[in-house]
Amino acid sequence: MLVMKKKQCIKCKERKYLKEFSFRKDSNRHRNCCMKCMSNKSLKYYRKNIEHCIEYKKRYYRENREKILELRKKQYKLKNEK
Numbered sequence: 001m002l003v004m005k006k007k008q009c010i011k012c013k014e015r016k017y018l019k020e021f022s023f024r025k026d027s028n029r030h031r032n033c034c035m036k037c038m039s040n041k042s043l044k045y046y047r048k049n050i051e052h053c054i055e056y057k058k059r060y061y062r063e064n065r066e067k068i069l070e071l072r073k074k075q076y077k078l079k080n081e082k
């Protein structure tokens with residue numbers, strides 16, 4: 001019978017089966033953080049990042065509105081000329 005190995009997650013401190021940890025091919029070992037914690041972490045990061053991106057885009061758009069519009073016009077023209 002196959003004995004499932006367990007590993008303690010450094011985040012939630014729970015002992016879980018290895019299959020609940022994602023495997024890193026580059027280091028050839030499992031992560032110290034379980035998938036659940038990993039996804040929580042990445043989700044947080046993702047949200048933060050998204051907010052940052054949106055904010056950045058908004059600001060960029062405000063500051064470069066004329067340029068962007070001009071560029072769009074050009075692209076539009078180019079597309080239609082072909």
Ligand SMILES: [Zn+2]
Nearest residue numbers: 009012034037
């Ligand atoms: Zn965990």
